[in-house]
Amino acid sequence: MNMNAPQETPTLKPSRRFCVAPMMDWTTSHYRYLARQLSRHTLLYTEMVTTGALIHGDTARFLRHDPTEYPLALQLGGGNPQELAHCAKLAEQYGFDEVNLNVGCPSDRVQNNMIGACLMAHPDKVAEGVQAMIAATSLPVTVKHRIGIDGRESWDDLCEFIEKVSQAGCRTFIVHARIAVLEGLSPKENRDIPPLKYDWVYRLKARYPHLEIIINGGIKTFAECREHLEHTDGVMLGREAYHNPWLLAGVDTEFFGQPMPISSRHEALRAVLPFIQSELDRGVYLSHISRHLMGLFHGQPGGRQFRRYISENAHKPGSGIEVIERAMAKVPEPAEATVVPA
Numbered sequence: 001m002n003m004n005a006p007q008e009t010p011t012l013k014p015s016r017r018f019c020v021a022p023m024m025d026w027t028t029s030h031y032r033y034l035a036r037q038l039s040r041h042t043l044l045y046t047e048m049v050t051t052g053a054l055i056h057g058d059t060a061r062f063l064r065h066d067p068t069e070y071p072l073a074l075q076l077g078g079g080n081p082q083e084l085a086h087c088a089k090l091a092e093q094y095g096f097d098e099v100n101l102n103v104g105c106p107s108d109r110v111q112n113n114m115i116g117a118c119l120m121a122h123p124d125k126v127a128e129g130v131q132a133m134i135a136a137t138s139l140p141v142t143v144k145h146r147i148g149i150d151g152r153e154s155w156d157d158l159c160e161f162i163e164k165v166s167q168a169g170c171r172t173f174i175v176h177a178r179i180a181v182l183e184g185l186s187p188k189e190n191r192d193i194p195p196l197k198y199d200w201v202y203r204l205k206a207r208y209p210h211l212e213i214i215i216n217g218g219i220k221t222f223a224e225c226r227e228h229l230e231h232t233d234g235v236m237l238g239r240e241a242y243h244n245p246w247l248l249a250g251v252d253t254e255f256f257g258q259p260m261p262i263s264s265r266h267e268a269l270r271a272v273l274p275f276i277q278s279e280l281d282r283g284v285y286l287s288h289i290s291r292h293l294m295g296l297f298h299g300q301p302g303g304r305q306f307r308r309y310i311s312e313n314a315h316k317p318g319s320g321i322e323v324i325e326r327a328m329a330k331v332p333e334p335a336e337a338t339v340v341p342a
Contacts, residue, residue: 014071014097016172016214018225018255019043020248021238022075022100022144031242031292032069033275037268038248041256044072048102050115051078051087063094066275073098075144077105077115079125081132088133088141099133101126103145106180106190117180120149123161127168134169142172144216147200148179155200162204166211174236175201177217191239202231222247222254229255243295265296266333269324277321286323290314293324302331 020027020035022045032044049062054076065072074096078084084101091099103126105116119126126143133141143165147158162173178194185193196218205213215228216236225235241247246265252258262268276289290310297303309327313319 014043014073015041015256016043016174016212016234016236017041017229018251019174019214019234019236020045020241021216021236022046022048022073022102023238023242024048026242026292028292029065029069030279030289031245032072033066034268034272034293034296035241035245035248036069037262037271038245039251040261041071041252041258042248043097044069045100046072046074048075048077048105049087051076051080051083054087054090055083059090063090063096065094067095068275070095071097073100073142075100075102077102079115079119079129081128084129085132085136088137088139092137092139096139098140098142099137100142100144100174101129101133103143104176104180105187106149106182106185107187117146117149118182120145120157120161120180121152123164126161127164130165130170131168140172141170142174143170144174144176146176146178146180147197150179150181150183153179155203158200158204159207162208162211166208171210172212172214173204174214174216175204177201177215198228205232222250225255244298245295246298264334265300266328266331269293269296269328273321273324276324280320285315286319287314290324297331300331305330 024047027047053062074091076087088099102116103119130141177196177198180190201215212233214234214236215232219235219237220240228235249260249262253260279289294307297306306327313323
């Protein structure tokens with residue numbers, strides 16, 4: 001598996017009807033490889049990568065992914081137009097299907113570098129960055145943002161942001177339906193405490209029908225997804241898709257009219273084993289990989305034993321693929337294809 005060299009961009013145009021959100025420390029290549037066994041059509045996103053890390057760090061390591069993960073979008077954190085343009089070019093060179101600008105992360109580290117959610121107070125700066133990225137790449141350039149930040153949280157503020165950034169050429173907005181509170185709440189609290197205002201996202205789509213509006217924030221079930229799709233162009237799930245990845249096995253049928261690509265959790269995990277072995281062969285610790293598998297048997301008989309065995313053994317020196325195989329053996333295998341509930 002050649003995951004380092006720049007790749008040819010796939011010709012299949014990705015759909016944003018159903019997406020998995022970029023999540024720091026979670027949507028790594030190890031999680032994405034599993035997710036892709038469960039759904040062929042879900043659009044996956046990388047963790048946020050800062051422009052500084054790509055320009056001054058190990059570029060190949062940060063952009064490393066397996067072609068199996070496509071369709072795949074790269075999320076950038078940055079505010080300097082020239083740096084964003086440079087990194088957008090890298091995204092294209094490495095075969096990503098989309099490059100996304102983070103205007104929603106509320107962490108102190110991000111704020112101190114004038115990137116993330118604090119950029120919502122500077123729509124002109126976001127527009128400049130987007131314009132530079134669009135000029136630098138043929139990839140779709142999208143923006144993921146909040147509905148506001150403390151001190152700039154009115155409907156008019158949100159519309160000003162959308163209008164200025166769309167005038168710069170952005171046609172796709174992924175909207176986390178909460179404000180970000182930059183003073184007084186942690187990043188974790190910002191994912192739960194500010195109230196969800198789905199109706200604001202619906203209103204954006206009604207006001208700007210020519211734009212693609214994707215809704216994000218607190219979505220857990222297919223029933224909720226279907227409701228949101230009555231009003232928006234797509235849905236993006238975050239924590240639920242990570243902690244309960246089997247949910248993704250129903251996506252292709254439910255939202256794309258295609259058959260399930262996999263019949264059981266066991267089959268999915270077996271499909272990942274060669275990838276795990278290739279990662280072990282290049283020196284990755286098993287515990288760095290296995291932590292992204294822990295939710296696969298969520299709610300299943302034997303699921304707790306599966307997680308416990310991995311937790312107790314994956315970190316041991318020399319641990320290999322046999323740890324995953326022994327953990328999987330603790331979960332009864334279904335006699336027939338598993339039906340994914342809607």
